[in-house]
Amino acid sequence: MNELPVVVVGAGPVGLAAAAHVLERGLQPLVLEAGFEAGAAVREWNHVRLFSPWAELVDPAAVRLLAQHGWQAPDPVRYPTGSDWAREYLQPLAVALGERVRFGARVVGVARRGRDRVVDTGRGSEPLTVHVATVEGEERITAQAVIDASGTWGSPNPLGGDGLPAVGERAASDRVAYRVPDLNAPQQRDRYAGTRIAIAGSGHSALTALVAFAGLAEKHPGTEVVWLLRRGTAGVFGGGEADQLPARGALGQRAAQAAEAGYVRTMTGFRTAAVHEDGDGRLVLTSFEGHKTEPVDEVVVLTGFRPDLSWLSEVRLELDPVLQAPTALAPLIDPNVHSCGTVYPHGAKELAQPESGVFLVGMKSYGRAPTFLAMTGYEQARSVVAAIAGDTEAAERVELTLPETGVCGGAGLFDGPDDDQGGGCCSAPQQQFVELVAPPVGKR
Template structure:
């Protein structure tokens, strides 16, 4: 059997398909959205902090070049440009091997549920998917590569990882949103009070966009909410970051606070979202409440969707929900500068041989995943599936240093600069 099912037609899923073809295997890509990079399209207005040289997979480039494709010039594309100039042309070459509008509902071993041991490793995988027309598909595969990402499962504002009281209602009314606003949206909020919850790169991007509105209209008020005692250096290493745009992004957000254009509220753990007319008020567990806001952007990271994998034997870290060997590398409770290494097939393997999670989903709830990390993952995984153990074990990537030693600060205490810091999500 040569078929390998790839879940997701994003950057890592399409790269996996290119590697599989190059190895003489047959990919079938199941994509829930209407086109390639559907999740990327939802933040298409955002500029990446990785340059073009780190946003194109080598196997994909070889496939594209054979059709006359010319690599993009140097620079930092937006998500929309990434799709138009790379992902869409790649998907066009793979079109006969991609099912769009196909949501995977289950993965299992043929004829075996989760409890059955006998003959399990020798059975192919069976993948169930349903289309937008409610057509059901059942596909047999020698291996499965889950590159579905985490975009569709954002973390809530609630501090315990559960939506705060009233959060679902506020979200239904459009008062709480889990996305980075575009320029039209932030401009429409001029003169109003806006809250951003989170202290990762997405939050920094939103803060920077809103800061420009404050500069044009000083009546606009922006409150930046973080759960820890201080932002610390979780937003990047500034001039020490080997991805300069990543370092500069965090510094711009911090400067807006220093200039008084953005109000920073630390140690605020949201317990309740109270809808008051056309506004929403965030309440913390310690009794504090923010002023009514016209919009709350919750940018607290993402988590993996494991629901359709209930019949696959997974080896996941119980905290991060990432493969156990990967979790030890990306654990925000322990990670320090330069300590994250490239991960390959051996790190991504699960108790059910032939099943792999790659891309952002392989980091579970841990933050800051780079495209080049995913490209190296799929290269190694596909080599392993093809029987090239030496190729799978070889490491062909050195990740850029963040310039960050420590991170966002102690969980409860602001300041205390002399103690080690933990770079976790807010």
């Protein structure tokens, strides 16, 4: 079975890092990516700058592999955009891995060969099978292990305050966006300029959007923002100068300045129940308590993401019923208690599933918890691959020290992460990683 590949799902930062570790261990990685280029999800927020510098955004095994191909490392203290990260690191890494990365290959199922999840007999001796859909059709790949690094980008949380789409949300889909708009793009800028926009969410993606729209309002009179918070405003602007990720602290300060300057009107305690058109064709949002917004033209929903577990239905998983994260990991990442800087480094032990050889890593491993750093994912990948290779000592060893935020340490310090549900100051981007930061107001 050791001659079979280790299948990695997703060619994002953590997936490609896992593949580099697999290769370094003398095993054969096979990365299956639904998109058609490395970092496909990262490229969708290419206009946003990260909170972390280059030094904290590259994996050690990946760097060693890239060095063999003449890669020149970026300035370690520079803060890249999503586009920079994909172009200068992820794409060269995928090239270095060569044919071990397959694009346009969407994983639609994982199972134990010849066994559904109910069957015990012979389960331990059978390899895993990965079902893949491509433009040529479907195929089945046999694997010794599967590392799911597919992330959560494709499954944004809805506008509805109960976790389900608000009544009328789907019908208004042409005017509801679930990503931070790129206002440098003419089409996006023209869509929002001079309109009234409702922003739902209190995490750093929402702050990024507030700053961007405030800059738009400076140049385009008539642009208005209504900020919908499910709880209060206390703490939503972050730790400022006390934050050990300075760029993240600066984002909160700029968002607070935008709000104080009058570009943003805030509605607190607003949990959306329904969306409907008024007589003029504009949208009105109604809360579960019956409160209504003034008519708006556009809605930007930045309430976090959730994992897509549908294609893992035939393997045996043990997930926390609240966070949908591995049960051993969930207490360590509960956003009501922890920030990304207070999460204890973890690896294969916490990520292992009842289905031998199956691991969830990266944002997927955090389920609905938003407090994630790239460095955490790289450490997960290192430990998980060591376990697959049979190196128990390395799998259990901790090789990561995270920067503390300087502002978090327990529940109640923050009004809520990206989905407005509890503590957690590292819930920055809702953009696959927590390092996103917006440009200064009026300076694009």
